[in-house]
Amino acid sequence: MIAKLLPTLIFVAAIGSGIVGGVFFAFSNFIMSGLARLPAAGGIAAMNSINITVISPMFMTALFGTGLICLVLAVSAIIGWSQPGSLWLLAGALIYVIGNPIVTMAFNVPLNDALAAVDPASANGATVWTTYLKDWVMWNHVRTITAIVALGCFIFAWQ
Numbered sequence: 001m002i003a004k005l006l007p008t009l010i011f012v013a014a015i016g017s018g019i020v021g022g023v024f025f026a027f028s029n030f031i032m033s034g035l036a037r038l039p040a041a042g043g044i045a046a047m048n049s050i051n052i053t054v055i056s057p058m059f060m061t062a063l064f065g066t067g068l069i070c071l072v073l074a075v076s077a078i079i080g081w082s083q084p085g086s087l088w089l090l091a092g093a094l095i096y097v098i099g100n101p102i103v104t105m106a107f108n109v110p111l112n113d114a115l116a117a118v119d120p121a122s123a124n125g126a127t128v129w130t131t132y133l134k135d136w137v138m139w140n141h142v143r144t145i146t147a148i149v150a151l152g153c154f155i156f157a158w159q
Helices: 002-036 040-053 057-079 086-116 123-157
Strands: none
Touching: 002 040, 002 057, 002 086, 002 123, 040 086, 040 123, 057 086, 086 123
8 A cells, every 4th residue: 555655655755854854945045134134132022933834833833743754655665665665765855854853852852942931122132143143054054955856856755
């Protein structure tokens, strides 16, 4: 049964990777730069607001739903290793899962939590904001690149 669903799952994983990569691309290329131009208190307030509103069914489905599909695809690639495209499928699935849900939970979310815990108007808030911008954007670049690379792998795997 999974063999019949495989092309659809690969397609959905590719679309999900593209959506997630596009969102992260926007943050890496202009959203965070725009927030960095604000005074620290304003940037912190705006980012904290974004961090609350991003927890929506649509984005969580794109980020984590794609991750779940990737886990199924990884198992399918291993089971059907002799099938054409299995290496691309496994690579895309692992790159997406490690580079997006895992990096998000291990690095970006703790940075978001630390930002939410500071007083935006304090000197410590300004210091945390400066560090946050550098670290969060660096990890976001990782998420952007891995989502786009995973998309490419899924395109090569889809036959």
